[in-house]
Amino acid sequence: MHHDPAITWVGLIPGLNTLPEHVANAILVALIIVIMVLVGTRKIRNGNLEDLIIPKAGFTLQNFLETIVEAILKLITDSLGSHVARNFLMVIGGGVFFILFSNLAGLVPGFNPPTGNLNTTVACALTVFCMTHYFGWKEHGVKYLKQFVGPFPWLAPLMLPIEIIGHLARPMSLSLRLFGNIMGDHLVFAIFVMLAPILVPVPIAFLGLFVAIVQTFVFTLLSLAYFQGAISHDH
Secondary structure, three states, rough: OOOOOOOOOOHHOOHHOOOOOHHHHHHHHHHHHHHHHHHHHHHHHOOOOHHHHHOOOOOOHHHHHHHHHHHHHHHHHHOOOOOOOOHHHHHHHHHHHHHHHHHHHHHOOOOHHHOOOOHHHHHHHHHHHHHHHHHHHHHHHHHHHHHHHOOOOHHHHHHHHHHHHHHHHHHHHHHHHHHHHHHHHHHHHHHHHHOOOOOOOOHHHHHHHHHHHHHHHHHHHHHHHHHHHHOOOOO
């Protein structure tokens, strides 16, 4: 998609301004998250157990990060069970932080959301796709392939193409849904800012915040559903 030249944050940063815009934006979002995590956990990494056990009063970056991580861990536990929740915390937690902050970046003037580009959302969806089969194979071994051929050998010629098409449709669905909603919301916000830059964009910004959170939640829930199907022993 062609974008008219505009001043953006990544366009002002040496090194990043030579990369494709969506790549530069994704790198900048990742750097912001890493810096935020390093700053928010510096007291814990310094070995102060009191800061780990007893949270500080009021709003702090550490409390903010711990709240998000606890919410993610609870969501994983409710979907996959407490016995495997921490095994999925890194991949699900990393995805939540990256997608959420990428979505929210569209609300910042001079910043285009990385998830408003199909290349970024496809990369996220393919990561989920690959990790789904990795966890499934890790859990079941070669028996994992049985879910593709059905319960009876004579059903294999019918079930195999259906299962393959169904699994290939997952990354397509994940990527297009996230891309379409974020791109559409970002365009609407940009149009209202140009037409009425004083007060009208305020409710649109709240709508954008809602869309950013909901789309992160939807992507995460679908990813958990795919992981649950891969590691489940019911099939």
